[in-house]
Amino acid sequence: MTITSTTVALDTVVEAGDGALVTVPSGGRLRIVDLHGNQAVDTLFYDAHDLENRYSAFDTIREQRAVFLTTGSRLVSTRLDELAVITDDTCGRHDTVGGACSQESNVIRYGEFTRHQHACRQTFLRYGAKAGIGQRQLTHNVNFFMNVPVTSTGGLTFEDGLSAPGKYVEITASRDLFVLISNCPQVNNPCNGWDPTPIQLLGRW
Amino acid sequence: MTPASTPASSPAPAHTHEIPGSAAWSAPVRAGRTLTLTALADGANATVLIIGADRLDRLNIPDTLKSQMSARIKPGMVLMSDRGLALATVMTSSLDWHDCLTGALPDQLLLLELAKHGFGEADLHACINFFSKVSVADDPRASLTYIPDHANAGDTVTLRADQDLLIFVSTAPHALSDGPAASIALQLETPDPAEDPAPDPELCEEAIRALRLTRELIA
Ligand SMILES: [Zn+2]
Numbered sequence: 001m002t003i004t005s006t007t008v009a010l011d012t013v014v015e016a017g018d019g020a021l022v023t024v025p026s027g028g029r030l031r032i033v034d035l036h037g038n039q040a041v042d043t044l045f046y047d048a049h050d051l052e053n054r055y056s057a058f059d060t061i062r063e064q065r066a067v068f069l070t071t072g073s074r075l076v077s078t079r080l081d082e083l084a085v086i087t088d089d090t091c092g093r094h095d096t097v098g099g100a101c102s103q104e105s106n107v108i109r110y111g112e113f114t115r116h117q118h119a120c121r122q123t124f125l126r127y128g129a130k131a132g133i134g135q136r137q138l139t140h141n142v143n144f145f146m147n148v149p150v151t152s153t154g155g156l157t158f159e160d161g162l163s164a165p166g167k168y169v170e171i172t173a174s175r176d177l178f179v180l181i182s183n184c185p186q187v188n189n190p191c192n193g194w195d196p197t198p199i200q201l202l203g204r205w
Numbered sequence: 206m207t208p209a210s211t212p213a214s215s216p217a218p219a220h221t222h223e224i225p226g227s228a229a230w231s232a233p234v235r236a237g238r239t240l241t242l243t244a245l246a247d248g249a250n251a252t253v254l255i256i257g258a259d260r261l262d263r264l265n266i267p268d269t270l271k272s273q274m275s276a277r278i279k280p281g282m283v284l285m286s287d288r289g290l291a292l293a294t295v296m297t298s299s300l301d302w303h304d305c306l307t308g309a310l311p312d313q314l315l316l317l318e319l320a321k322h323g324f325g326e327a328d329l330h331a332c333i334n335f336f337s338k339v340s341v342a343d344d345p346r347a348s349l350t351y352i353p354d355h356a357n358a359g360d361t362v363t364l365r366a367d368q369d370l371l372i373f374v375s376t377a378p379h380a381l382s383d384g385p386a387a388s389i390a391l392q393l394e395t396p397d398p399a400e401d402p403a404p405d406p407e408l409c410e411e412a413i414r415a416l417r418l419t420r421e422l423i424a
Contacts, residue, residue, distance in 0.1 A: 051327075052325070052326040052327050053326075054327075056308065056329070057267075057331065058266070058305075058306060058307055058308035058331045058332075059308045059311075061306055061307060061308070061349070062306075062307035062308050062349070062380055062381065065348060065349045065350075066346035066347055066348045066349060067306065067341060067346065067347035067348075067349065068345075068346050068347050070346070078311055078326060078329045079311055079326075080311060093345070093346070097267060097270065097276070097306065098267055098270075098271050099265065099266075099267025099268055099271065100267075102268075102287070102288075102289065103289075104287075104288045104289025104290075105265075105268045105271075105272065105285075105289050107289055107414070107418070108268070108272050108285065108289045108411050108414050108415050108418075109271070109272050109411055111414075135261060135287070136261060136327050136328070137327055138287075139330065140265075140266065140267050140330070140331055148271075149347075150276040150306075150341050150347050151276070151341065151343060152340065152341050152342060152343045154275060154276050154277040154279075154302055154341070155274060155275065155276060156270055156271065156274055156275055156276040157274060158271065
């Protein structure tokens, strides 16, 4: 049954570099607030009753015929089931091509000195374990508030965010969901304005 | 005493095969071998997934793209894994744009092929659609348009395995195409050990780092 009440069921701050696993019931609305601006929030979505029915970044891009996510974007699974819809967005656009940082990809991109820096995929594994989400269940995520321009010549860059303090994005769950969040700790590129900061999660259901 | 001379070893025989349109194929590909795909008709598409021989480390398109600052697959790129290793190098191609942003429809072709190796839906990572192009507009949403007949019959791409791999290929038409399915020829070859190995193509610093790490650790 779809829940339509607007009770605040969740109001929490996720510190810079930390994560969260949130269960959002069908019809529930989850707002992610970029408290200090320019903070990438790496996010994965799973059908809470079937982990294999999980978010698919590139099926989502194809189905909407556009690279960036914003209000109206339907987040679909590898089965093309609608998992959630972005129902509000004061930032304007979000990335789902750039994936999550990992210790291993940091080494490739920035060098050996980053080998033991904290990274989003560490957070995904740590918080996902409670729901049975392991390495094999990890997939390509949404990067809320992250600016990854893709150009007509086939180029891709990471640039300073479009976001600002207080900007938010809200998703409405189309079925019962696990939402796995890593508040990105990356300090080697501008995706967090070189300074990771806390975010707020507000759930209404 | 002089050791008996060993006969010059000869390369393993090449394997050739033609995958008809809307079919799937998979095989283990040992490190160092090359896989050449050839479009046999205009508008061909070859959707490819790659999994490392450890059966967990998969082709990671976001890491591949952001490490090499590209939104397409082209010659001189290393295809990287979840764990930051080189799976394969795109050695040459007659095309400089292969789509990797628009996935594949959830048909049974790839799923059944994955199942033959004990894999399933959880392994449907992002794929490459070789021979297909979906252009990106410089508009606020980066809108996408499928380009029909990007590939012509005879277009090719050659991958070199940089570690032992499982490679999966589907010849279903691209998800945004309304054209017919086309067949793809494939050739798996082992370089002649008596000859110098083909040099790496020109690569960016990040790709060189991934290849070096892979050679040091597992290849
Ligand atoms: Zn990150």
